[in-house]
Amino acid sequence: MADDAKSKLKMRTVDHIGIVVKDARKVAAAWESMMGIGPWTFTETGGATPGGEEVKVLLGFAYSENGVELELIEIAQGRILHSDFLDLTGGGLHHLAYIVDDVDGEAAKLVAEGAEIVLSQPGAFAYLRFEDDGGVIFELMKGRATP
Secondary structure, rough: HHHHHHHHHOOOEEEEEEEOOHHHHHHHHHHHHHHOOOOEEEEEEEEEOOOOEEEEEEEEEEEEOOOOEEEEEEEEOOOOHHHHHHHHHHEEEEEEEEEEHHHHHHHHHHHHHOOEEEEOOOOOEEEEEEEOOOOOEEEEEEEOOOO
């Protein structure tokens, strides 16, 4: 079974760990103070849902010593995919993002195995859930050019 599992996806590396929080700046300050994680950078992004609701998200970014990005996600306005998670859990680990060369092809492999795509931008990224996933969404992201 282990050999079979290794051959299912062609994941290069973990790109980032997405954590949904109620207050990104407060969490970042605590992590920096207690664990030395930082410095943090913040950016606000937003748009509209398909139903026209305006949404805003505050994102905080820091990097671990091995280059994995930590992403804090604060929903500042409206409701997005992450809102139900926050309501249910109060926050925490939301998704693990892996770099792949072929987002659509790798996502299709998982869908054939019973996974569900919950959010995607074809060719760029796909968020997937599946039975017994431990409550964690797996994000497949387009590979970045390597130097």
